Amino acid sequence: MTLDSKIPEGPIEKKWDNHRFNLKLVNPANKRKYHIIVVGTGLAGSSAAASLAELGYNITSLCYHESPRRAHSIAAQGGINAPKNYTNDGDSIYRLFYDTVKGGDYRAREANVYRLAQVSGSIIDQCVAQGVPFAREYGGLLDNRSFGGAQVSRTFYARGQTGQQLLLGAYSALCRQINAGTVKFYDRREMLDLVVVDGQARGIIARNLVDGTLEVYPADAVVLATGGYGNTFFLSTMAKASNATAAWRAYKRGAFFANPCFTQIHPTCIPVSGNYQSKLTLMSESLRNDGRIWVPKKKNDTRRAKDIPENERDYYLERLYPSFGNLVPRDVASRRAKEMCDNGYGVGSTGQAVYLDFANAIERNGKEWIKEKYGNLFDIYHEITAEDPYKTPMRIYPAVHYTMGGIWVDYNLMSTVPGLYVLGEANFSDHGANRLGASALMQGLADGYFIIPYTIGDYLASTTFKPVKTDDAAFKDAQADVQKKIEQLISIKGNRTVDDIHRQLGKITWDYVGMARNREGLKRALEEIPKLREEFWQDVKIVGSVESLNNELEKAGRVADFIELGELLAQDALHREESCGGHFREEYQTEEGEAKRDDNNFCNVSAWEFAGEGKKPNLHREQLTFEYVKPSQRSYK
């Protein structure tokens, strides 16, 4: 099978317009005859379900949470980009496109990124119309700030709760459609399989998490908006329940998984403090606008921060990258922090942290100014660490935060399974090897509000659907498979808890497939992960019954998938013999320690095809071409 990205012809600024015109339309009266399932209710899922329902399609929306509003998009702090150029600082669609392609280290599709930049302005308009209370200036107009990796101020924000406000906006649009009867919403349902009939995605199997029933949902198309796989690493900034199960089951039904090794480690998180730790907490990147990152110049310096004089501090990002300073992209900032700590300059009790210091900003603008901008973040930090960041610098360390890889999709956001669409973080499309700050919210909403409503119609209008019933063999078989897997899990009755195994997977992946990777380590991971997988299926212990709310059983199913995905992640990282963005292979670096790409051999997307249990997946490559932004060594100096 050759991967066809379906990128439209024509100059880049015309591609989307031309394509929209060429897409087939579904007659308004016929739309209600089509049934679409949208899995997940984060930014991409809620916005897609609401927008498709507004068009007249018959929508089923599900999520494993108790309410759509709990989806993890809610936790995004910093902001959302749009090249409105309200600040008159030289922004444009082209510049956002350029920054995003470059920020992604030339591993994203130009056409997709351009479209993203094009529709991003409409997202802001849409959200304001919904009542999203973005920050404003005294004159009443919208405020913008600059955000990691950008030299213009194009980020719209709602205090440190931008994700929450955008999600509540999309949720309100979804609520309106549920009220209108165009969306049927099911809470506490977890998708456990994709049903493929005659090569088309025709439904899903979901478990009712309250009573354990396996439910069958038939449809004409399925949209996955189920987020990323960061929890493969156990400790991450993801919500505890965030998982890759829906995507992974789709992979096993024929959807290719692209670039799994492109994972993002966010530079500014609260460092790990103990074994009990269940997750890591992000401190928004926006803090880097006013905070200065430093470590002591002396190795293993145990003095308190305030006792280290100015001339004995190394503001290493400002030193290494004079033009971007503390605002270098995430991958660069993370790697440099790790390097400092590995070389003995780390601070705090574990030595696995660097300082993020606001003393200068407080002196310059006053405590109140800082409080207004970052008050809630300072409070979170204080609550967690019992240290007051107004008085002593924050200690930060990188943590897994986002996954750029995901299910392969074409320009229409359709996977390699016809009728299966994948949106938001769950797909691989727009961020290449590294995502810039304030771009995830933009992509999730772009996919849901402004792309899928157009592209799905083309598929529906040009496809013949044979009627399906829930007692068709494909549905029965898929349901039986899921049933069997659940029974198998619960009958193991071993000795190790799910979390215990998950922690071990996290340690393997963080150590060998984390911030810096090398051949030897990756090979080691590829030996250890299959062993862990075996151990899981022999020794996991799940108590409770299948027929009731059983959190351990839910976690076990997800961890089983994370183990398999972790293996693919390591395989992909081993295969990609270059460094780019968040994928840093120690063997491939410049003399200055920057990522060294190999554009001759790896200017492509690696898309993995499931080849059967225990078999090595097949690799397919999609070549990337850059007509507008010519690949160069990224320089933030």
Add this chain to the structure above:
Amino acid sequence: MNFILKAWRQKNGNDKGMFVAYSAHDISPDASFLEMLDVLNDELVKKGEEPIAFDHDCREGICGSCGLMINGRAHGPQRGIATCELRMRSFKDGSSIVVEPWRAAAFPVIKDLVVDRSSFDRIMEAGGFISVKTGGSPDANAIPIPKSISEEAMDAAACIGCGACVAACKNSSAMLFVGAKVSHLALLPQGRSERTERVEHMIAQMDEEGFGGCSNTYACEAECPKEISVVHIARLNREYLRAKLV
């Protein structure tokens, strides 16, 4: 640190439920309340007992999933935080801690500490939105909104929908939750055109779900993890009165 935990155990909605005492030991003072429960649950699983079920997700105080009644206080003894943000250093070493689910007729217990808060969603579905279709919105800067108004709308919009206000209220009133949404949208010019229907529909749904009325004790404000002010209840009342008069 060591604690005696008296936790509410209830198999399902039909079960009567009861308190069961557990001992949680070697807990780090830096651990969150939910991490303390994780440690205890891990031990229970190892012993072959069912872990204590509780809702949680983001564990940074924004998703609104977690919500425990701790020693009779919604989200525990500290002000302005959700259960997941509460650290064990807030408790005395060796003390007993009573943990219960939210208690309200409109929040039936599903299992142990997990309750069904879908009544909140149904209130939102009844009118917690501005009727705007995707596409066709005017430029975001077309309507200037004074910063003070926008900030006040944001104060209200910060509600995480956890239900602490209901749990803290002796009447199980949802007025702070409903007030926050009505107030957020009524303050903004975009939300004005539907203000009448919105408040009427949301209040009607709130009553239908079985939430009680407000008798001005302000317990909701005191326990709200986002410190949402009762000023929004006052605005809700004004909006409702206005809707009935026009």
